[in-house]
Amino acid sequence: MDQAPGSPQEPQDAQELPGCYRHPDRQTGIRCVRCERPICPACMVSASVGFQCPDCVRGGSGTGHAPGANQPRTVAGGTVTADPRLITKVLIGLCLAAFVVQQTAGDMFAFRFEMLGHAFVPGMSEPQGVAEGQWYRLLTAMFLHGGFFHLGFNMLSLWWIGGPLEAALGRARYLALYVVSGLAGSALTYLLADPAEQSLGASGAIFGLIGATGILMRRLNFDLRPLVAMLVINLIFTFTPSFNIAWQAHIGGLVGGLVVGYAMVHAPRERRALVQFGACAVVLVAVLVTVVVRTGQLT
Incomplete structure (x- = not known):
């Protein structure tokens, strides 16, 4: 994410963190395990492994999905199935x-x-x-x-x-x-x-x-x-x-x-x-x- 002028005091690693897709002003290092969009703590929904975003939890009914989010994927890019075991x-x-x-x-x-x-x-x-x-x-x-x-x-x-x-x-x-x-x-x-x-x-x-x-x-x-x-x-x-x-x-x-x-x-x-x-x-x-x-x- 681009650094706004006038805030050079922020550390370099914070500059590189993306903003939450629902709250762009909140930087985060966590991504949804299905669609891989960045999500802040307020948007995290616990999954069997990692976290999901609210839209993926609702089955993709939300708007503004990233490319590929219409077909939920695992953290490794596999297809999410009804029986994960x-x-x-x-x-x-x-x-x-x-x-x-x-x-x-x-x-x-x-x-x-x-x-x-x-x-x-x-x-x-x-x-x-x-x-x-x-x-x-x-x-x-x-x-x-x-x-x-x-x-x-x-x-x-x-x-x-x-x-x-x-x-x-x-x-x-x-x-x-x-x-x-x-x-x-x-x-x-x-x-x-x-x-x-x-x-x-x-x-x-x-x-x-x-x-x-x-x-x-x-x-x-x-x-x-x-x-x-x-x-x-x-x-x-x-x-x-x-x-x-x-x-x-x-x-x-x-x-x-x-x-x-x-x-x-x-x-x-x-x-x-x-x-x-x-x-x-x-x-x-x-x-x-x-x-x-x-x-x-x-x-």
Whole structure:
């Protein structure tokens, strides 16, 4: 906003703050998470993530909307939907269904689809693993779990972390973040873990969601301390030998989530989709290179 003559004493950062779209004389650093117009404290309406302007809360019935405000968007540019947790529910449903199949079909089902680099598996005549061309394990391992406690803890974490993040990103961006983070975790496991070590679980993807949540909270100026405390506690469990956790999946997922999450939240509006999905492509290329290099070492 232009500085009026005769007021040179105002600090530089105040000069750069825009005025509220309803009260232009009130400078603010907060924007509506749907239409991205600046809003002052008097106009803020609390949402599941961030704040909305009164017009968006009323469903766009007001006047003077900024371009694109007729189709409300999330803070990352996704479409606002009636059920902002649908993808989270679907992911939880897939994990629950896979667990039921595990319990019904027995251990051989998990042996066939869990993360495995290269090993001779009992009951199978040929060696198994990603090195044998079974790349699908990088993905399918994200939906399998080692027991009721493992499943319950991960699904509660997915609901608590994933639900609000899906509402903030939108369905397509949230699903891309989840899958890419999970694949990054599987790829790092393949690269660094013993090739005969079996790994399964959604926690790599969930760590990616935690990383992206931190990026989002930082942008919205939320208090990061609770999230940091939760992350530290989870990392302590991750590196505690008695828990027998594949730390590579957690770290890989976290790094992937930070990279993609930063692109999702901070992409410039004019080329938002290109930057966001371009970042996903970059991480996927890194996953591909990692898998090819490691396969060359094992074969």
